Amino acid sequence: DAGITQSPRHKVTETGTPVTLRCHQTENHRYMYWYRQDPGHGLRLIHYSYGVKDTDKGEVSDGYSVSRSKTEDFLLTLESATSSQTSVYFCAIRTSSGGSYNEQFFGPGTRLTVL
Amino acid sequence: GQQLNQSPQSMFIQEGEDVSMNCTSSSIFNTWLWYKQEPGEGPVLLIALYKAGELTSNGRLTAQFGITRKDSFLNISASIPSDVGIYFCAGQLPGAGSYQLTFGKGTKLSVIP
Numbered sequence: 055d056a057g058i059t060q061s062p063r064h065k066v067t068e069t070g071t072p073v074t075l076r077c078h079q080t081e082n083h084r085y086m087y088w089y090r091q092d093p094g095h096g097l098r099l100i101h102y103s104y105g106v107k108d109t110d111k112g113e114v115s116d117g118y119s120v121s122r123s124k125t126e127d128f129l130l131t132l133e134s135a136t137s138s139q140t141s142v143y144f145c146a147i148r149t150s151s152g153g154s155y156n157e158q159f160f161g162p163g164t165r166l167t168v169l
Numbered sequence: 170g171q172q173l174n175q176s177p178q179s180m181f182i183q184e185g186e187d188v189s190m191n192c193t194s195s196s197i198f199n200t201w202l203w204y205k206q207e208p209g210e211g212p213v214l215l216i217a218l219y220k221a222g223e224l225t226s227n228g229r230l231t232a233q234f235g236i237t238r239k240d241s242f243l244n245i246s247a248s249i250p251s252d253v254g255i256y257f258c259a260g261q262l263p264g265a266g267s268y269q270l271t272f273g274k275g276t277k278l279s280v281i282p
Contacts, residue, residue, distance in 0.1 A: 085268060096257065096274040097212070112269070144211050148268055155219065156200050156261050156268040160211035 057081045058161035060145050066167045073132040075164050077145030079125075085148035086128040087112075087158065088120060090141040097144065103128055135168040142166070175258055175273030183281050188245040190276040192258030200261035201234050201241035202270065207254045215256075216243070250280050 057080035067073050077086060088100040089112075099112030101120040109120050117139060121129045132139055145161040175192045182188055192201070200219055204212035216227050218234035218241060225232055229246045241258055258273040 087269075094274070097259075097272040099269060102269065155217075156270065157202065157214055157217050158259075158268075158270060159214060160204075162211050163209075 058145060058147060058159065060143075060161040060164050062164060063162065064165045066169065067135050068169050069136055070134050073135050073166065073168075075130045075143055075145075075166070077128040077130070077161060079128075079147050081147075081149075082125050083147045083149055084125075086122065087146040087148075088118075088128065088130045089144045089146065089160075090114065090139075091144060091163075092141050100130065100143075132166075135166075137168050140166060140168045173258055173260055173271055173273035175276055177276055178274070179277040179279070181279045181281060182248055184248060184250060186248055188248055188252070188278060189242065190244075190256060190278075191240060191242045192260070192273050193240040194260065194271075195239065196262060197238040198241075198260035198271075199238070199263050200270075201232070202259040203230075203232050203241070203243050204257040204259065205254045206257065206275070212257055245278075248278075248280050250282055253278060253280050 059078045061076045087102040089097045091097050098114045100114055100118050101112050103109045103122045119131045143164045146158040148158050173192050173194050202217050203215045205215050206212040216225050216232040221238045222236050223234040231244045233242045255275040255277050257275045259270040261270055
């Protein structure tokens with residue numbers, strides 16, 4: 055257990071509404087990641103963070119923004135949700151503090167449905 | 170973006186049989202990871218590999234980092250019903266910013282009791 059929680063775990067919303075998903079970690083790891091998982095696509099990186107207020111785009115960042123004002127929290131925001139953003143969203147943390155080791159551990163996921 | 174080709178996409182096996190799956194790419198990776206995901210849960214890390222040729226075991230699971238650095242293999246011996254799930258490979262490209270990983274699309278394993 056890497057001490058990762060995600061909230062909410064399930065959400066149904068309507069097209070055009072803003073949505074914020076929260077990832078919380080208890081172990082002060084520097085690197086945090088947001089992925090989405092869709093059938094046929096596997097896990098795709100949306101955004102990542104390498105420290106407080108340090109974030110960057112991943113493979114599928116359009117329509118998403120992120121913020122990290124504290125080490126323990128990484129927020130993913132859909133400014134205006136669309137049906138194509140219906141997905142399962144996973145947060146992950148990298149637990150190694152340096153070197154080439156790169157073990158990422160995942161949270162339990164948030165299932166988002168946009169109607 | 171970079172792709173990892175994972176095969177087979179799905180497999181049905183009898184309890185007690187051994188299982189093999191693999192992940193290949195046209196690019197060199199310097200890290201290979203194997204995850205298992207069960208319905209409604211996040212992926213769980215099974216094995217991490219960091220050197221070409223490395224062979225690592227975790228109970229009945231054994232994974233290898235291919236000598237060319239372009240592939241990796243996962244074997245499960247004497248399968249049991251709780252092995253059911255989707256197995257993902259992931260790799261880190263040399264120089265990947267902030268240790269980003271590239272994921273395969275998964276192998277769905279079904280075990281027939």
